[in-house]
Amino acid sequence: MATSATTPNTLLLKNPTARATVKPSPTHAFPTPRATAKPLSIKCQHSATTAAPVSPPTTSTDRLFNFAAGPATLPENVLLKAQSELYNWRGAGMSVMEMSHRGKEFLSIIQKAESDLRKLLDISDDYAVLFLQGGATTQFASIPLNICKPEDPVDYIVTGSWGDKAYKEATKYCKPKVIWTGKPEKYTGLPVFDELDQSINARYLHICANETIHGVEFKDYPTVKNKDAVLVADMSSNFCSKPVDVSKFGIIYAGAQKNVGPSGVTIVIIRKDLIGHAQESTPVMLDYKIHADNNSLYNTPPCYGIYMCGLVFEDLLAQGGLVEVEKKNVKKAQILYDAIDGSGGFYRSPVEKSVRSLMNVPFTLEKAELEGEFVKEAAKEGMVQLKGHRSVGGMRASIYNAMPLAGVEKLVAFMKEFQAKHG
């Protein structure tokens, strides 16, 4: 491992930018207009075009319960706030989407997002927080490119599709080995950590903390045997759903579009001493040093997505932080799993009970031929995206932070009715 802190991308580095600090506004929501408001005709002062007659903004009561796995439901108050300030953000005279990423307004937005995330997860200064593009899928390559030499052995625990994809991508950049796979049991469980045959010199041990498709979630984490190695976790689908001891990890990464924002933002939390040794062939946009040195502003970041994440982080803090958020998630998941377990086999969860995900709940019907009707009937009741992932079939309810308790209660009530009708 090179001891120098420069990378082939150093020649492209700019100076880190300074940041302004601005006090946050309180969170507030948007009024619900009457459904039959009359359209208005206006002329914009600053525009030569005549605006056509309009409808008022829709905040109607026909909002669905959206059980999609990502992109996913967002907190209602966050959406309403974003809507209220889309055209003119807090008197700035422009939308967040129009701001120079190097101007003081956007700097205040990204700075606040980062500091709120640090509060939420209690992230120490030993770690950098990066807001990147490219999805978790780019991180599958970035991680080995940045912290491995091509000949380095690396261990992967594969507990579902996403761990499998991460492993396959890593084969290009290091010498990864699958030291445990849940595939023989159809990805319904986790390994016993003490029984893991970890490689002596593995540079890192990779896990997918929550498998979105298979609904398998780590409740605690393996210890990496090699003292010089680190634990790396894809937390895309349970990020900020519960507290995490970040100090156990070298890298945590997460696509925002499950629990904390819209698609287009990937958050990387990386211990600083791991940065600066990227392989020579690393594209500049995949080099953590470039992004860390430039506070995620080496090039234009996904500004609106970062802003939305910031609103979500604020909202999570307002709920009392991740301890409180976890309580809600445990409660919601409990209601749903109880309904499955209490159905006498009409509904079935394939996952080993101790590792059932709080976020993604796959289940099947004893009478599989009813699955299409289940999804259709649920949609009529205003509950959508319950079809299981195309690779596994069945049903799946994703019940992220922003899924209200009322949505889970409605789903469970529907499940009981459906069983009564078809059982």
Added chain:
Amino acid sequence: MATSATTPNTLLLKNPTARATVKPSPTHAFPTPRATAKPLSIKCQHSATTAAPVSPPTTSTDRLFNFAAGPATLPENVLLKAQSELYNWRGAGMSVMEMSHRGKEFLSIIQKAESDLRKLLDISDDYAVLFLQGGATTQFASIPLNICKPEDPVDYIVTGSWGDKAYKEATKYCKPKVIWTGKPEKYTGLPVFDELDQSINARYLHICANETIHGVEFKDYPTVKNKDAVLVADMSSNFCSKPVDVSKFGIIYAGAQKNVGPSGVTIVIIRKDLIGHAQESTPVMLDYKIHADNNSLYNTPPCYGIYMCGLVFEDLLAQGGLVEVEKKNVKKAQILYDAIDGSGGFYRSPVEKSVRSLMNVPFTLEKAELEGEFVKEAAKEGMVQLKGHRSVGGMRASIYNAMPLAGVEKLVAFMKEFQAKHG
């Protein structure tokens, strides 16, 4: 060059997804509420939380003229439309930000965005249109990785900072050569195409069609000498500002956040026969074949950004397409350059007249010590982001499609006053 159409990423391929077709809604804007609307207190039906008292959405008349170079001003009617449907998109019962990227609503959005873009630029079926993450900066690596072998010679024309960055990144993945550089003249001109010393076997010739920092724009394009090679252009800062004969190019790429949307979306238009020969070390997210085969849905795309681009494309078509848009841009640029040229030297444009950009207008003051005051005074008048790029100083007015004529007229009036006061 491998003749097989498979890449090392083939094992990660999924089946292309089908797309639904939905008729577009007409464009309409958002009413302007009175500035002193009273806050309301509401309880959301679907949420257990009580919404706090709110302010109505701000569409006040204090919108600034924003001359930023990207992210940049967006069309006002597009922002108002996005605002009106942020919470509930056209009766879908959810925001675009919450939609499954594989659901019929979002499929209709991305399909319409692509078909509108094809109309705007008259893109034939010989070309794929991709909506990617990672910025143009990722494309600096993607292009040589996808269409070159590591030993392939490639020609770069460097007319400013962005062409220079593209060249430097390419050194990792092919054998690029700068066959012409504007650096000796401080990036104020373009080469005479006939005098270019193109390499015999260059795989492609790369240009930056419009240099955002230096304000130098190609008005026509060089012919590539090598019949087997292609012309590749970074059109980030003049994309959709004027018609382009796409058939002259092998690849056109553009970060959306100058002329067609918010940051976080990069559009790549690539001739299909160039796809499928990526180098083995290419990260899956940089492999064009993966994205083309999956209609940009291999993983979760930047959905909200794509939606915003779609609204912009609709708006450009409504204006009569790029022939009409170019007329407006020519007019706006003319007014500003005339003001500079007619100032008797008080204002100066460094760029060779025949290649002056219609999009980015850098200029200096004869009395350089007044530049800070110019920017400050202009800001007081509601014109912001006029400071030049930090690498060149001076001033810069970016006057993309969405900068209204009124903004340029106001700037010019201000420039005349300022000169009268300080000349």
